[in-house]
Amino acid sequence: MLERRTRVLYVTDLTYSARGRRYCDEDIFLSSRLRDGFDVALCHPRDAVALMDDFDVILVRNSGPVIHYSEDYAAFVRHARATGAKVFTELGGKADMAGKQYLLDLFDQGYPVTPTVDSLSDLDRLPLVEEYVVKPKLGADSVGLRFLERDELTPFEAGELLLQPRIDFLYEVSFYFIDHDFHYALNAPDPARRWELQPYQASAEDLAFAQAFIEWNSIDHGIQRVDACRTREGDLLLVELEDLNPYLSLDRLDPDLAEAFAQGLATSVQALADEPSGR
Known part of the structure; x- marks a missing residue:
């Protein structure tokens, strides 16, 4: 048999x-x-x-x-x-699997993430920029994402939307993990072409950055993608921690x-x- x-x-x-x-x-x-x-x-x-x-x-x-x-x-x-x-x-993920509240939480806790608030009353906590990113907390794959100038921002119901500065970054980079193990990294050299990716040699500092979010999420079995942007000052900021169904x-x-x-x-x-x- x-x-x-x-x-x-x-x-x-x-x-x-x-x-x-x-x-x-x-x-x-x-x-x-x-x-x-x-x-x-x-x-x-x-x-x-x-x-x-x-x-x-x-x-x-x-x-x-x-x-x-x-x-x-x-x-x-x-x-x-x-x-x-x-x-x-596993369904216990605390990141995109549960919505984007985690970006607010991580920002409040001092993690290196894109500055994020969910109320216009907290706008002064964000860097002063020409444009802001507005996205739904339960959105994905850019669904509902908008770029608005400061005078175009209008009050919205707390808890529904996120507000972030539109950062002038050098490039985006993604780190791919199975369980807690890093497998590879890819980056998009042109910020206007998010999915034109190429292999990226991650430094020890890059991996420590990404691993910190994997450890925070405490998933034992699963695939996670840590998306970040490299600022013009050379720092990495988390854009998204995709722990539900990340494209690889x-x-x-x-x-x-x-x-x-x-x-x-x-x-x-x-x-x-x-x-x-x-x-």
């Missing part, structure tokens, strides 16, 4: 389209590599609740911004917690690095599957 293999439900929206990125290619690659060691089935995020009980691990990948299916996602989270399902990335830009990597990432993913998924069930 064949030994039963770990069953993985790979949650993705293969039809999701984003400017400058082909999400489906990434999921085809990763799911094909996982199939070497697991029994893998792909499903749309709206179908996850109906299928998830028959799988050992539910792997959430490029499922698109949950703002587009918020009720389905809320039902997924409720069901996973009620049944003790093993979800990868694996097509920008040397094939050996992409394969190593896929192997690291498989190792972590199996480690989660092997943990005692919470049911």
Whole structure:
């Protein structure tokens, strides 16, 4: 009799389209590599609740911004917690998985993050700039993001929007982790071309910066992407800590690095599957 293999439900929206990125290619690659060691089935995020009980691990990948299916996602989270399902990335994330309140919290705690407030009454806590960024707390993938001059800012209901200075930065850089382990970094040399990425050799100081946010988030099993910008003074500031379904830009990597990432993913998924069930 064949030994039963770990069953993985790979949650993705293969039809999701984003400017400058082909999400489906990434999921085809990763799911094909996982199939070497697991029994893998792909499903749309709206179908996850109906299928998830028959799988050992539910792997959430490029499922698109949950703002587009918020009720389905809320039902997924409720069901996973009620049944003790093993979800990868784990649902206890404190960053984008839970909205963008963490940017306010980290700013208040003195972490090196983009200065962030959620009320015009706190505008004096931000640097004086020509333009500000206004974004919804529950937004993703630039949904609802606006750039406004100071005289265009109007009062908004506290708790719904975030207000940040539009920083004149040198470039953006992203650090990619599985669990607590750093795998690679990519940067966008041209600030106007966010997704034209190239390999980035991270310094020890860069890695210490990124690792601090990974440790803060306390996720044992999952993928996280630390997005930062390099200011003209040479500092790194956190832009976003994506801990739900970060796009990985694996097509920008040397094939050996992409394969190593896929192997690291498989190792972590199996480690989660092997943990005692919470049911």
